[in-house]
Amino acid sequence: MIRRIGLAASLALGAALLSAQAPPPAATAGFGGGRELQRLTGERFTENCSGCHGAPGTAGRAPNLFDQRLLSQRSDDDLFRIITNGVEGAEMPAFGEVLPSEQIWQLIAWLRLEAENTQPRPRFIADPAGAVIASEQQKFRIDVVAQGLETPWGLAFLPDGRLLVTERAGRLRIIDRKGRLLPQAVTNTPPVWERQDAGLLDVAVDPDYRKTGWIYLSLVELQPGYQLPPAPALKPGERPPNHPSMTVIVRGRLNRQGAWVDAQTLFRAPLDRYTPSGVHYGSRLAFDPQGRLLFTVGERGDMKNAQDLSTPLGKLHRINRDGSIPSDNPFVNRPDVVPSIWSWGHRNPQGLAFDAAGRLWEAEHGPSGGDEINLIQPGGNYGWGVVSMGIQPGIAARTAPGMIGPITYYTPTIAPSGIALYRGNRYPSWSGNLFVTGLAGQQLRRLVLDGERITHEEVLFKSYGRVRAVTTGPDGLLYVLLQRPTGQGTGQPLSASTPGLVIRLVPLP
Ligand code: HEC
Structure with missing residues (x-):
């Protein structure tokens, strides 16, 4: 034929x-x-x-x-x-x-x-307000909740309905209950190192927020004590040099004046693990059903890190909310192993979500193709550095004994970022579905799950720019972070900071 x-x-x-x-x-x-x-x-x-x-x-x-x-x-x-x-x-x-x-x-x-x-790039529509999308199971309209953000990265609702949004440049913003973006960012938040993919990244709210008031941030800092050399003169389009940096996890409280107070550092790597690479920080936060904090750290562009248990890079970590190490972590008593490690062999994991059965779903960027959706087992090795479904020099196999393969993968790349399990009741046919955002793929994807299997997928939209994160609001609606496209075809570097929006999907009959 x-x-x-x-x-x-x-x-x-x-x-x-x-x-x-x-x-x-x-x-x-x-x-x-x-x-x-x-x-x-x-x-x-x-x-x-x-x-x-x-x-x-x-x-x-x-x-x-x-x-x-x-x-x-x-x-x-x-x-x-x-x-x-x-x-x-x-x-x-x-x-x-x-x-x-x-x-x-x-x-x-x-x-x-x-x-x-060979396909034309998806058409970019800067203002999605009012767009109506008739998807397979559910018609919905896009509401713009807030605009005027710069590279929004993470979002989390407070129990009172206010929405916290991080901007990569280092600002924690608040959208009030009436949907107004407060003009002033939260003051006194920790300084961040903003360069290439680094900056202020995810935000999460304590499961017992009403009692404790804690808010968690993942951010990138310059190596403490590092003396920045004088900045060189740059030619147009030249990137400034990078310097040793690392993902740090902190928590703090928001006082009535809108200031960050009671700051505590929960996770900071040994200083000799800081690296000048400007990519793959990971940094998504999630709480497990016992209320412990999970966070991801990427391998920073060096795949050997992912297979080395003595470095926090290329790992998913689990800590108690005060930063101490849970006694049932898989590697607690192993010498030369970072005790917060929950799973390893990761490249750049930027999506984390628990389903109703307590399973942990994770999304990570592959090399060229080979983006992964994984189900995380404690102590599991997810293979980066040895196996991949994408194209990577030095990797010759797709599977290997002792390494856990993805539940699904994407070639070409969608560059998955935040993910969310939908547990609300505003879109009945989407209940229990996994929503996956795509940066390069500029899409929001809906995955239908049957236990540990994905039985169907649908792209809900592909025209509104880079899609960074998704969560369910207290109103049961899905809230999504968008960012104007960067990289190929835009004349801007992939990691450029560009304007962003918060939207929500409003169900229509
Ligand atoms: C001598 C000619 C020839 C060469 C060389 C050749 N192919 Fe093919 N290929 C064919 C023909 C003819 C078919 C259609 C077969 C059929 O009738 O189903 C085909 C079918 C295929 C299909 C299935 C397409 C489909 O319908 O899904 C794939 C995939 C494929 N080739 C890949 C390759 C790749 C990769 C190479 C090189 C490594 C290659 N082929 C080299 C002649 C060739």
Whole structure:
């Protein structure tokens, strides 16, 4: 069955769009030669496959493999089987003897990345107010709750209905019960190191807030005691140099004057673990059903960290709310192991959410493709540094004994950030669904769960910019943080700070 798909026109259009886009930003620190491996994989495709299948811009006599429709109908496992075994009775050769399986997996991921590149970028609509979306199960309207934010990162409701929002530049903002963004940020919050992906990141409210008043923040600080060298003169577009920094977890209270008081540091890494990398801070916060605090720390662009239990980098951590270590943590009594570690082998985990059964769902960024949704087991190794579903130099396998694979993964990349389990009753057909935000993918995704399985997925929207975090309000509505697009095609570095919004999804009959 050779399908001739008249894709030349749309491919040419894709190529035109691509060439019109700004060159990829220089912000590739931490991607460890992934672009080079992608280039090599492209050459491998030209050598072995183009003769029959053509290239992204040119059709061949065999099916066009850069066709989204074809790819969406095949799982990676289907493609692997076809390429390995060939197609009997057709010209498609078996490559199982010719190419090592790791190269076949790389070709599959590369095909998906290339196919995405030929698609026009999602159209960006700066003002989503009033947009009505008829999704599969639920019609809803988008309300803009607040605008005028800069790179909003985390959000959490106080029991009285006020909404706390962090801005990466270091401001904790309050949206009052009437939906007004207070013009002044909370004063006296800890200073943050804002550079590339660093800054003030997540916020969470104590499960016993009415009694305790505690609010938790994850933020990035410059290494204490580090003497900043004089800032060099920069050419336009040049990034300032980075300096050793690390994720820190603090808590404090909000007084009546809107000031941060009673500040306590709950987690601070040993100073020799600070690193000048400006990427992969992780930093999502969540409370488990016993009220213990979980937080993520990324591997800071060095995958070896994720497999090294003596560093907090590339780990999910669990502490008591006062910062002490729970006695039932999996590695408490192991010498040379960071005792707050709850799970390991993570890359850049930015999504954490418990479901009604107490299972912990996590989302993390993969290398090129291979973004993961995981179910977290205490002490579990999630494999980064050794295995991945994406393209990464130095990683040759997708699975390995003792390493827990994802429940699902995304190639091409959506860059998942915050996630939430919906437990309200305002959208009855969404009850128990997992909502996943996407930064690069600029989307809010709805995942239908059946226990530990994902049975269905839907993209709810894709036109309103980077989607950073999602939570359920006291009114049972989903609240979502958006940020104006950055990176490819925008003329701005991926990590640029841009205006952001809080929206909510209002159900319509
Ligand atoms: C000698 C020609 C030839 C070469 C070389 C070749 N293919 Fe194919 N391929 C075909 C043909 C013909 C088909 C359609 C088979 C059929 O009728 O189902 C096909 C089908 C496929 C399919 C299934 C498409 C679908 O319908 O889902 C995949 C995937 C694929 N090829 C991948 C590859 C890759 C990857 C390479 C290089 C490593 C490659 N092919 C090299 C001829 C070729």
